[in-house]
Amino acid sequence: MGFISPNLPDLDREAWARGSRMERMRPMVQDWAQAGFSAPDAVLVLYVVKIALYCFGAAALTALTPGIGDLGDIADWWTEPIFFQKVVVFTLLFEVLGFGCGFGPLTLRFLPPIGAFLHWLRPGTVRLPPWPSVVPLTRGTHRSWLDVVLYGALLLAAVQLLLAPGQGGRPGSVGVIDPLLFLPLLGLLVLVGLRDKTIFLAARSEVYATLAVFFLFTAGTGGDTTDMLVGLKLMMVLIWWGAATSKLNQHFPHVVSVMMSNSPVLRSKTVKRRFHRDFPDDIRPSRLSANLAHGGTVVEYVVPLVLLLSDGGPVTAVAAVVMVCFHLQILTSLPMGVPLEWNVFMIFGIGFLFVENASVGIGELGNPLVLLVIAAAAAVVVLGNLFPHQFSFLPAMRYYAGNWATSLWCFTPSAIAKLDASVAKGARLPAAQLETLYGAETASLLVHKGYAFRAMHTHGRALFGLIPRACGPDHETAYAPHDGEFVAGITLGWNFGDGHLHHEQLLEALQERCAWEPGEVRLIALESQRFWDPRQEYRLVDAATGELERGFVHVSDMLDRQPWAGGIPVHDVVTPTVTAPAPRTLTPEV
Known part of the structure; x- marks a missing residue:
């Protein structure tokens, strides 16, 4: 594979061009089955660098928090609750600026490799309100200066949280961000989303905004984070279970075979061909792909439950390793659409919530409103699978299901x-x-x-x-x-x-x-x-x-x-x- 040029199949291009559309597609399908998209190595380097910058950016901005310590001392403060809060906000900002999902060549975005803020800070571009006939002041599809201002304010609200100091907390801890400071971010996400659903979805609100809601459940200046931590754990499990539920279909093995054939880690064409029934004539998923698909679904149901119910020790450690490997497998496959930072975030969440805070159990929950938030999010997942024509696949958590509009x-x-x-x-x-x-x-x-x-x-x-x-x-x-x-x-x-x-x-x-x-x-x-x-x-x-x-x-x-x-x-x-x-x-x- 070239470092800059794509590695395309060797064929008679003149004869290929004379074929019908489906005849031209056939050798491309067969080539994907053994070589994937064949992106140049430079593209893979680009995404590795982007992941590194994402991790560095979240840590470097958190290091600016008064009293937390220098970036070089991150091993001493990565378990601070305020770090998790700022990682959530930074990831939301990273996504809504367009640097996360949908970025770059693996989404056939080249010149430029990004849209998002280049588009949403420009009056006159297209916007799509979700309910223009129901919600006042949202009709129309032209972006106005009001939309630009709202989007800019959303970015500033996220930056304000990233620079915010901590308050309260146990001795030796810098505490957590003032819960009231999250209200502008959440409110602006709603306002922006009512004017343009694209931005609301691009922020990956179903993950990061919902997690941010639990940051409201810190007990004032005392900084008690128990309810927050329990809510975050429950939400993480809901994300896994929602995704697993959506994979209970006949489409998902196709996703696995396509993704594994595209993996830059698996360079062997012989291995990649095994993900299909009978290469090159039958490119439907093989039994191996089906077993990986359904086995992964079982893991996504069972292991998060173990993490939720265990309180540390070997059981927690084994379960954590299994889920880290689960996300690393997706991450290293560089799936099209490149939800890379999401997988990095989930790995971090496993370490912070289920390993470092394993002792915080669901029985310690004090505020029943936490369960109300979880119930509302779960209801969207259920309804989104029962009535998919009325729900985005993102809040319905049908991420890898292969069953998409x-x-x-x-x-x-x-x-x-x-x-x-x-x-x-x-x-x-x-x-x-x-x-x-x-x-x-x-x-x-x-x-x-x-x-x-x-x-x-x-x-x-x-x-x-x-x-x-x-x-x-x-x-x-x-x-x-x-x-x-x-x-x-x-x-x-x-x-x-x-x-x-x-x-x-x-x-x-x-x-x-x-x-x-x-x-x-x-x-x-x-x-x-x-x-x-x-x-x-x-x-x-x-x-x-x-x-x-x-x-x-x-x-x-x-x-x-x-x-x-x-x-x-x-x-x-x-x-x-x-x-x-x-x-x-x-x-x-x-």
Whole structure:
């Protein structure tokens, strides 16, 4: 693998380019199965450096706390409760600035490698309010100076907490941050989120904001942290259990096989091929992938419970080591979307909450409001799995489940030109960024590597299989499919797997700006699978004329198909009374 250049499969590029879309995808899928995305080593170094800077930044800012000690003495003060508080705030700030999830080349973000604050401090960019018809003063999709000010105030509130002194605490301790200082941060997150749900999600509020709520449960100047620590422990267990619950499906083994094939630690192609049934002809997950998937789910249920109920000693130590290894395995696989700092944070949380404070048990909880917060968070997880069309996959904690709302956007060349000309944004679509970096030929190969990633998941079979229904007989020549993740990334400033950020609401916001003609843009939206429902709903939408069709695909059909199979059976199809005009025959796909 090159240090700067991507390592692409060896094939006859002219013959490859003459194939159909699915024929072009097949060798990319097969190459992913044994080499992953094949990112240059420079990209891997970039992410390692970023993790190191994240760790250094959290420690260095905490070292500025009066009385805590120098950075070089961190071994003496890493167990201070105020350090955990500041790590939570720093991680929230790191994420909402765009340096965490969704950063850099492994999310096909190159020029620039970041959106977030470059986007959200710019008036006129797109914002998506969650309930514009219900919440007053949130209508519209244009970012105003008010939105910029609110976002800036959110950043300042986080910085204020990072520089705050401690108060109270036992002798020799610097105490904890004044609980009242967390109210501006939490309040601003709510206000910003009501104006733009993207920022609320980008802050990873379901983790860090919820954890910050428990910082309110410190007993005044006495600095008693018992209720805070119990609440934090319960929330950490809920995060693990929520994620484990969402993995009780048939999709998750596909996530494991794709992630392990992309691992930079596993350099052996022979080993990576074992994660698939019969390389190169059957790229469905092997028994090894399924066992890893389901075994990991069991670990995520059982070991956190042991950590919660044990009070130190060998049992706690063994359980802690198991969960550290669990997160290290994810971290070193460098999964696409790169939730790297989250895994580092969880490892730190294991050490601070369950090892250092193992003696603080749930029986010592004094304030019942802690349980109310946990119950509310748990309710969102349950409802998010029962009614996934109404909840983001983040608060529903379906992080690695493989059961996500997704979309494909099929653009004509004229539609892309209007997108570039009419929408305020900091970057072009990844295909254009790659062409600038590597030229058209290599860019096309890398774009198809991206197709391969999506198609190797169950939902990808449906998305690509529905293209002919959405775009008609000219779909091969008239349209270029783009993953909805990347459309959201450039137009909203952030993307991390939430398909509800790039469904109809974003399409309508962009249509206001671009005024696409009928047939120029076709959206294929696929909703998550509900618990106990063997189907997933899809919708086909034209940007100019609205919904063309809706129906269901069966999960069993997605499981049975190879990533390059093409069309997929549909069921319970509903079409509007007035159908949209058919797309025009346009210039070939690039």
